[in-house]
Amino acid sequence: MKTKIHSIPETMDTYWVSDVNAVLDVWKTNTITQKDLDEALLIDGINQLKTNHGNAFILDSSETTNPLTTEMQTHLGKDVFPSLANNGVKYFITVPPKQKNQTRTPIKNLTTNPGPNGIQLLEVNNQEDAIEWLKLHR
Numbered sequence: 001m002k003t004k005i006h007s008i009p010e011t012m013d014t015y016w017v018s019d020v021n022a023v024l025d026v027w028k029t030n031t032i033t034q035k036d037l038d039e040a041l042l043i044d045g046i047n048q049l050k051t052n053h054g055n056a057f058i059l060d061s062s063e064t065t066n067p068l069t070t071e072m073q074t075h076l077g078k079d080v081f082p083s084l085a086n087n088g089v090k091y092f093i094t095v096p097p098k099q100k101n102q103t104r105t106p107i108k109n110l111t112t113n114p115g116p117n118g119i120q121l122l123e124v125n126n127q128e129d130a131i132e133w134l135k136l137h138r
Contacts, residue, residue: 006044014040016048020134022056030068058130060095085117093122093130
């Protein structure tokens with residue numbers, strides 16, 4: 001079950017997915033300020049993870065059409081990933097923009113790749129695949 005925990009109109013919505021103890025960010029655009037990103041991920045998202053013993057973060061950018069700025073990419077690597085890792089996140093799952101999606105791989109065949117700060121990275125086709133994968137790897 002998804003429960004909305006944060007929203008930035010026309011930009012992103014953040015949910016708690018209780019079935020898999022994960023935070024789900026659904027981005028509508030990659031045009032976001034660092035302040036807004038931090039509020040959604042580092043405050044509301046991490047508070048939810050800590051309160052509910054979560055260990056996964058899903059980022060769905062399937063509806064975005066513009067790239068994330070270099071500054072934001074740097075911020076994610078320098079500040080966000082270490083903070084997520086320090087708060088128990090083991091998996092960071094991304095849903096790429098639709099135009100980048102490739103052929104569908106069966107969930108049971110998907111494997112993670114080592115990422116920064118010991119977080120395992122995984123790219124899937126949609127939110128449902130992310131949730132199904134987490135259910136298989138709890």
